[in-house]
Amino acid sequence: MVWLAWAGYLAWLLAGTADFLCHRATDLPHTSGLGESAMHLVQLGLIGTGVFALLLLEIGWAVWALLALLVLAHAVVGYIDTRRAYGCREIRPFEQHVHSVLDMGPWIALGLVIAASWSSAAEPGWALRLRQPPLSAAVWALALAPAALLCGVPALLELRAALAARRGAPV
Template sequence: MDTHSLLIQVLLYVFLPLWGIAGFVDWCCHRATRIEATSGLKESLVHSLMGVQVGIPILLCLLYEVNVLVLLICLAAWLLHELVAHWDVHYAAPRRHISIWEMHAHSYLASLPFYMLAMIVVINWPVMRDLLALDWAGQLRLQPLDAPHGGEGYLPVYLGFMALLAFLPYAEENLRCLRHALKPRRTLT
């Protein structure tokens, strides 16, 4: 197996699943601290936003050839994710307990997108050179991949994995927080 293929395998079968697992651990921590009664729907929606900010570049890289447009989207999404993640912790810290487990999950959730981006840049180094040289001619369009990454059937399995570990838990968290926000408050008279 050549280095290029090895990097793709590490990205697909180590980094992408680890990101989903770290997100699930983070969700478990939110549930344990009763996020719905503390920082509430606002923080929960921010978690979903951060998932989308990393999910879009992942899907683009799995479905399309990485060109300057895809790489620009990946770079912008990573930068926005970092800004939102910083704001998220700043918002949540005074409102609820952030356990050592949650901090550990956050370290993965912050570092893995950077590692994935770095690997995408290394795997597609000629594209990065074009981006830096502003040689973008013909590269600002989506170009479908000729073949799926990781072999036949990777994308449906990965999407199912992420649905179970990320999409469904965070949808549940959003609904739980929304129900709590809409619940009538008792007043003492």
């Protein structure tokens, strides 16, 4: 079950990479620019906070609620992001389908986290507690390294290009 969840996570991250490639193909730095790029960083921050919560904290009601709020905020920011881009740059059909994956991934993950931890949490409680024992460094690396490489780096490159375009420098 864990490997299947990790494969789904990687597929979702690859969809993020595909989305950044779509942005590059439609010249985001010179169209919707810095505003849309900033929205992408906000979305990454929201989901990244959820990933850190899963890695760091015991799973119970408080973490479920935190994850639900982060996923909802991600959806709202995603809507604002798309509205910002609409009319500024072309959002092609492939990118629209990529957005479907990116939009549904966090909701599916939330459901899986709740389902997987429901039976193991006899009395989940509302306290935020550090995991005991902590997850291994390998688990942290398997969660964070692909996210950094597949989405973090492309997001920062997109931001750099949008800042350069704003300054009138070559992208």
